[in-house]
Each structure stands twice: as structure tokens, then as C-alpha cells.
Amino acid sequence: ILNVEQSPQSLHVQEGDSTNFTCSFPSSNFYALHWYRWETAKSPEALFVMTLNGDEKKKGRISATLNTKEGYSYLYIKGSQPEDSATYLCAAANWGKLQFGAGTQVVVTP
Amino acid sequence: DTGVSQDPRHKITKRGQNVTFRCDPISEHNRLYWYRQTLGQGPEFLTYFQNEAQLEKSRLLSDRFSAERPKGSFSTLEIQRTEQGDSAMYLCASSYENTDLQETQYFGPGTRLLVL
Numbered sequence A: 001i002l003n004v005e006q007s008p009q010s011l012h013v014q015e016g017d018s019t020n021f022t023c024s025f026p027s028s029n030f031y032a033l034h035w036y037r038w039e040t041a042k043s044p045e046a047l048f049v050m051t052l053n054g055d056e057k058k059k060g061r062i063s064a065t066l067n068t069k070e071g072y073s074y075l076y077i078k079g080s081q082p083e084d085s086a087t088y089l090c091a092a093a094n095w096g097k098l099q100f101g102a103g104t105q106v107v108v109t110p
Numbered sequence B: 001d002t003g004v005s006q007d008p009r010h011k012i013t014k015r016g017q018n019v020t021f022r023c024d025p026i027s028e029h030n031r032l033y034w035y036r037q038t039l040g041q042g043p044e045f046l047t048y049f050q051n052e053a054q055l056e057k058s059r060l061l062s063d064r065f066s067a068e069r070p071k072g073s074f075s076t077l078e079i080q081r082t083e084q085g086d087s088a089m090y091l092c093a094s095s096y097e098n099t100d101l102q103e104t105q106y107f108g109p110g111t112r113l114l115v116l
Helices: none
Strands: A003-008 A011-012 A019-024 A033-036 A043-050 A055-060 A062-066 A072-077 A086-094 A097-100 A104-109 B003-008 B010-013 B019-024 B031-037 B045-048 B053-057 B065-068 B075-079 B088-097 B109-115
Touching: A003 A086, A011 B010, A019 A062, A019 A104, A033 A062, A043 A055, A062 B088, A086 B010, A097 B031, A097 B045, A104 B031, B010 B019, B019 B088, B019 B109, B031 B075, B045 B065, B075 B088
Parallel strands: A011 A104, B010 B109
Antiparallel strands: A003 A019, A019 A072, A033 A043, A033 A086, A055 A062, A062 A072, A086 A097, A086 A104, B003 B019, B019 B075, B031 B045, B031 B088, B045 B053, B065 B075, B088 B109
16 A cells, blocks of 8 residues: 655645645555546546656646655746646556545645 | 546435445546545555456445446446444546557546535
């Protein structure tokens, strides 16, 4: 069982500010790390799949980095907008199935 | 819309009743997963199929839970003799198996179950 932890549990961001938050996972037997965005009443949306140490991925104003040796990933949101309000989940892949963290709930206020 | 669909979106039932949920994956996907999410937690893995074969079941899945994917397309998750602790969001996801570790699971909107 992979123990995946996310921090903080929630954060409030002013529109236009940038923010970041963390996902930590066991560095041994690493396979892949996934990030999802989950808005209320919608399906979780896949953001990134990351596999290589030092990976950086970007989608619009959202980017993520991966450190497999120390077992953490950061997700960054640049110039937050109200539509970025969601719960951001990370998950470590374990032979196909995903082990999720509890998520970071982001609220962007105008 | 060719994404993953789930039916029903909401279900309220009385304790002791049986419920069945359906998941229709993205059509070319050969893998299908069920997860359960309770308040304040991330989704937890329940079971997965590759085509019609059920390859793994979590210890979370008691004998009251059964899942099928009879023709390797849609899947059903049945809970017998529901208990209040079964109240949760049940999520389905599908993927196409690939060998480069970049396999993405695409999720449906979930079925929210409330057991009274």
C-alpha cells in the first residue's frame, strides 16, 4: 500500500496570485504520479502523468514538477482565476491502480 | 460526449436494500476501474477489469460487493444488504493499457450513494 499525502488540506488564494502545493509519496518502487483536478459535480479531470525524476509538465497556467528520489511533486498555479477553484488530487500508480492522496481544496476569491 | 458515463448519478436507499450502479467506459478502453470516495478522503481503489476479466479486488470490497464486466464493455457494481457505512461517491474510470507508464485513467462523474 502506498501512503500518499497532500498538503495543505485547503487554501484560499486571491485572484491573480500564484500558489503551489505538495504531494508526497514513497520513493521506493515508484511507477508514475498522476495529478487530477476535481470540480464539484463534475468528473475528475486528468492533468498530468509524470514518470521521470526531474519531469516538469505544463498545461496553461498549471504546471507540475516531480522528484522521485525524495518522493514529492509540486503543483503550481500561476495567476489564479476563480475557475481554478477545485480539489486537486495526486495519485501514485501501483500496478495500474491509483493510490490517491486526500486532496488540496483550492478556493480562488475575486 | 464520448467520456465515461455513470448511472444513476444519485441514489438514496434504505439500509438492507440492494443497489446496482452502471459504468460505461470510453469505447476503445480495455481497462475499467471502480473507486470509492468518502468525505475528506481521496478515492480508494475497489477493483479493476482488463477486458472482461476481474484482475484485482481490494480488501475494502466485502462479500456484499460484486462487480461484473460481462462483455468487456460496460460494468456493474452491486452492493447487497446496504449499510450506512456504504454511503459514498462511487467512481468509475477507464483506460487503454499501454506499456510506457503514461497510462491515464479517465473518470466518470460518479454515483453518490446515501444509505438511510
